Amino acid sequence: MNRIVRLSLGCAGLVCAGLACAAPLAEPAQTSAAAQVSATAQAPALASEAAPFWALADAAFEGKEWARAETAYAHGLALEPQSTRAWMRIGHCRLSLSKYPEAIEAFSKIDSGPARAVARYNIACALALQGKSAAAFDALDVALRAGFKDANALANDPDLLSLRADARFAVLLERARNSSSKPFVPPLEASQFDFWIGEWNVTTPTGAQAGTSRIEKSLNGCVVIEHWSNSSGNKGISLNRFDPATGQWRQHWIDDTGGETYYVGSFAEGCMAFSFEERAADGKLSRHRMRFFDLGDGSVRQWGEVSADAGETWNTEFDLLYRRSDESR
Numbered sequence: 144m145n146r147i148v149r150l151s152l153g154c155a156g157l158v159c160a161g162l163a164c165a166a167p168l169a170e171p172a173q174t175s176a177a178a179q180v181s182a183t184a185q186a187p188a189l190a191s192e193a194a195p196f197w198a199l200a201d202a203a204f205e206g207k208e209w210a211r212a213e214t215a216y217a218h219g220l221a222l223e224p225q226s227t228r229a230w231m232r233i234g235h236c237r238l239s240l241s242k243y244p245e246a247i248e249a250f251s252k253i254d255s256g257p258a259r260a261v262a263r264y265n266i267a268c269a270l271a272l273q274g275k276s277a278a279a280f281d282a283l284d285v286a287l288r289a290g291f292k293d294a295n296a297l298a299n300d301p302d303l304l305s306l307r308a309d310a311r312f313a314v315l316l317e318r319a320r321n322s323s324s325k326p327f328v329p330p331l332e333a334s335q336f337d338f339w340i341g342e343w344n345v346t347t348p349t350g351a352q353a354g355t356s357r358i359e360k361s362l363n364g365c366v367v368i369e370h371w372s373n374s375s376g377n378k379g380i381s382l383n384r385f386d387p388a389t390g391q392w393r394q395h396w397i398d399d400t401g402g403e404t405y406y407v408g409s410f411a412e413g414c415m416a417f418s419f420e421e422r423a424a425d426g427k428l429s430r431h432r433m434r435f436f437d438l439g440d441g442s443v444r445q446w447g448e449v450s451a452d453a454g455e456t457w458n459t460e461f462d463l464l465y466r467r468s469d470e471s472r
Contacts, residue, residue: 193222200232209236225389227258234265243269256387260289268302280311287318294319329364333385335410336367338437343465353463392417406433413437430454442466
C-alpha cells in the first residue's frame with residue numbers, strides 16, 4: 144500500500160493555545176486574566192499528558208502493530224482531540240486492518256489545512272478498496288483541489304488499482320502532474336509577523352540598552368527567524384511559523400546556554416500573542432505569555448508576563464521596545 148501517513152505539510156504543524164491581545168499602552172504590573180486569556184490556554188497541559196500515549200502509539204505503528212497503535216492513538220486523542228497527526232495515523236491503522244468505514248471517519252476529522260488534501264486522498268483509497276469507484280473519484284478530485292500533488296503516489300498506489308482503467312483516472316493523474324510543477328506559496332497568514340522583520344536596537348522602558356536583534360524571513364516565506372543578542376553578549380534564536388492546520392502561530396526559542404522554550408499563539412489587531420506553561424521541580428505550574436505589538440510608527444513592543452495563580456493575576460517579566468537601527472522600511 145502506498146497511502147500517505149508521513150506528511151510533508153510545508154508550513155504546517157500541531158495544536159496549541161491562543162491569547163487575546165490587550166491594548167498596547169496598558170502597562171500595569173498585574174492585570175486581570177479574565178479579559179485576556181482564552182480558555183484554550185489549557186491545551187499545552189493536555190498535550191503533555193497525551194505524550195506517553197503518543198510514544199506507545201508511535202512504537203506500535205512503526206512495528207506495524209495496527210490494532211495496538213489504533214488503541215493508543217485513541218487514548219491520546221481523548222486528551223488532544225485536534226491532533227492532525229494522530230487522526231492521520233489512526234486512519235492508516237484502520238485501513239491496514241480493513242476497517243474502511245472507520246478509516247474514512249478518522250480521515251474526515253482532518254478538514255482544514257494542508258493535511259486535508261492528504262486525508263481526502265486516503266479517503267479515496269478506502270473507498271476504492273470497497274469498490275466504491277464513483278465516490279473514490281470524487282474524493283480524489285477534492286484531494287487535488289485541496290492541493291494534493293504527489294503524482295507518483297497516485298500513479299502507483301495499489302489501493303487505487305481498481306480505478307486505473309477508468310478514463311477519469313488519467314485525467315486526475317495529469318492534473319496532479321501539472322500541479323506538482325508549481326512552486327509552493329505560503330498562506331497569507333504567514334506574513335502576519337512581518338512587522339517584526341528588520342534590524343533593531345532594543346531598550347527597556349527606562350531607555351536602557353537591552354540588546355540588539357535581527358529578524359529575517361526564510362524558507363520560502365514560511366519562517367520568521369530571530370537572532371537576539373542581549374547587552375551582556377548572551378545570544379539566542381527563535382523560529383516562528385504559522386500553522387495552517389490549526390490557524391495558530393508557533394515559536395521555538397533556543398539560547399546559548401542550551402535552554403529552549405516552545406510558545407504557541409495567534410495574531411489579531413496588530414498583536415502577536417504567544418503562551419506556554421511550565422512546571423517547576425517543586426511541582427508548581429506557571430503560565431507565561433508574550434505579546435508583540437505593532438505600534439504603528441515602525442517600532443514594536445515585546446511584553447512578557449508570568450502568572451503563578453493559574454492566570455488570575457499577571458506580573459511583568461520583561462518589557463522591551465524595538466526601534467529600527469536601519470532604514471530597511
